[in-house]
Amino acid sequence: MSSESFANLCIFHIMDGLRDGLSHFSGASRAALVYAVNPEDPLHIYDPQDLLREHEPKLQExxxxxxxxxxGSAHDDSTRLIEVIPSRDLALAGLITCSARSSSIFYQCWFTExxxxxxxxxxxxxxxxxxxMLLSQDFATQNILRIDSSGHLLREYSTHAVRDFIVDQRNRIMGWDTQLRVYPILDAVLGISKTREEGAWAKGDLIFIEPSELDSIKxxxxxxxxxxxxxxxxxHVRKLLQSVENSSRKLVSDGRCVVGIASIGPTNNSISAFFKGDWGLLYLGGDPVCSFADAKFSSTNYKPNLVQLEEFLLEIDLTAEARHKLFQLIIRIIASANHRRHGCTLVLDFNDTPVEIAGQTLEEPLDLNQPEIRGLARSLTKLDGAVHICKDLKLHGFACLLDGKAVTGENRARGARFNSxxxxxxxYDNLIVIVVSSDKPVSIIQHGVELTAHCEWKQMFSCVRTPPLLETWLQG
Structure with missing residues (x-):
């Protein structure tokens, strides 16, 4: 095998492993790479799923x-064979970038969503x-026997990525002088999260404090x-969590055992696990790092993605105040449905004359500007059928039945609420429907199309041809 073909296969396996691992961690994800092996080489780009399209002007500049x-060329005395040295990142809107140099690859910049x-x-x-680092290592060793092992490592890297980030951040805060071991903490968090007590999932907070700081706690x-x-x-720890459930109290741990119970806030280097039933959040200090569920970590914060709704509201003839009130109302209704673990359907009607929908009508629409009426609206979502809310910020009906002719794109796996x-x-025009499933996913639907649907990216196969020059790629 030629050195060029070997390099191309290295790039493919690492790209495929990275993309697949990130897709499990964050949802469907693409990845791209811009690289030059030697300082005098032209830049090449490997972007098999068009992640960087629409960013051409910034890349050109x-x-x-x-x-x-x-x-900051890496070809100096401070660079060792496989050491990857971070360089200044290229910031693109909506993308995460990571650039690096090493003695085996002069420049590489990775991108993902x-x-x-x-x-x-x-x-x-x-x-x-x-x-x-793996790409630099594979380029340096040229070992044909391990050409696909880097991809396997990247596919299963989620726990290690969480650990590496936490360790790096804590080292920046307090240096290398720490006694907290992060891997056992992450193992314990996942183990506790999947342990039921009398059929119930764990709820409550567990905070990990540096052992040298334990004596200062009340x-x-x-x-x-x-x-x-x-x-x-x-x-045992799962049982103890019952003592802090639904309170400001926390179990305090030194990373090896549970020291006691205290009502304390996070320190700048503490690690906290907030168990919320069948899922939870992991924090470093006061900032979220990731979530956990089903005995694995993920990047989601479990907040509904309402970007499409925000964009739709910006196009509607509403005052800024009404737009803000409506958006906050929808957020609270969705949060309530998620907390109570029931599905619901919201019809947001922006027609001057509201659409007539079969269901429970009212003598007078309910004014959602009143706090007690907003509470009633959240409760009405528990009933079968949709809640009908109009642009006057009033609830015009509930238990509404949505009908219509069959359309393309129906998904029998999603149930009657979604397909209706x-x-x-x-x-109908000038309306949008939000469907909240009992297991938390939120779908925003308009004109018979789910706006929040995930794209299925084309299948990637082996990369045996050298990726195109960046200059050629930019020219289309």
Whole structure:
């Protein structure tokens, strides 16, 4: 195999592993790479799923109208064989970037999507740094026997990415002098999250404090040193969480065992796990890092993605105040449905004369500007059928039945609520329907189309041809 073909296969396997791993961690994700092996080589681009299309002007400016990307050459005495040195990133809207240099690859810049519901971009950035390191290592070793192993490592890197980000951040805050071991903490969080107590999932907060800071805490209850529950005993810790459920209290741990119970806030280097039933959030200090569910980590913050609704509202003839009130109302209704674990359907009608929908009508529409009426509206979403809300910020009906003719794009796996919304919106203009499933996904539907649907990207196959020159790619 030629060195060029070997390099192309290295890039493909690492790209495929990175893309697949990030897709499991953050939802469907694409990835792209811009690279030059030697300082005198032209830049090449590998973008099999057109992630960087529409960003051509910025790429042209950064790579061809300045030499900024060449600053900080890695070919100096401080660069070791496989060490990846971060360089200045190229910032593109909606994308996460990571650029690096090494002795085996003069320049590489990785790109992936920044999803709107991410807790933090940190783990993804760590993931991309690892991809850059593996590519540098594979280029340096030229070992044909391990050509696809880097891809396998990247596919299963989620826990390691979370750990790497937390360790890097804590080192920046407090240096290398730490006794908290992050891997056992992450193992314990996942183990506790999947352990039920009398059929119920874990709820409550568990905070991990640096051992040197434990004596400064004012405990409500503290366990003797020789009787502290081990963090490895997930069942025992799960039982103890019942003592802090639905309160400001937290279980305090030193990373090895549960020290006691206290009502404390996070420190700048503490790690906190907030168990919320069948899912939870992991924090570093006061900032979210990732979420966890089904014994794995992910980037989602479990907040509904309402970007399409915001864009739709901007096009509607409403005052800024009415637009804000309506958007906040929808957020609270969705949050209430998620908290109560029931599905619901909201019809947002922006016609001057509201659409007539079969269902429970009212003598007078309910004014949603009144707090008690907003509470009533949240309760009405529990009934079968849709809630009809109009642009006058009033609730015009509930338990509404949505009908219409069959349309393309129906999905029998999504149930009657979703497919009825598709049919109904195909029939009427100036309205949008929001479908909230009992298992949290939120769908925004207009004109018989789900605006929040995920694209199925084309299948990637092996890359045996050298990726095109960036200059040629920019010319279309």
């Amino acid at each position: 950064y790579y061809f109208e300045s030499n900024e990307w060449r600053a 920044q999803h709107p519901d991410m807790c933090s971009t940190g783990p993804t950035e760590s993931w991309m740094e690892y991809a850059a 405990y409500m209850a503290k366990f003797p040193e020789n009787e502290r529950p081990s963090l490895k005993n997930h069942k 919304a598709l049919r109904f919106t195909a029939k």
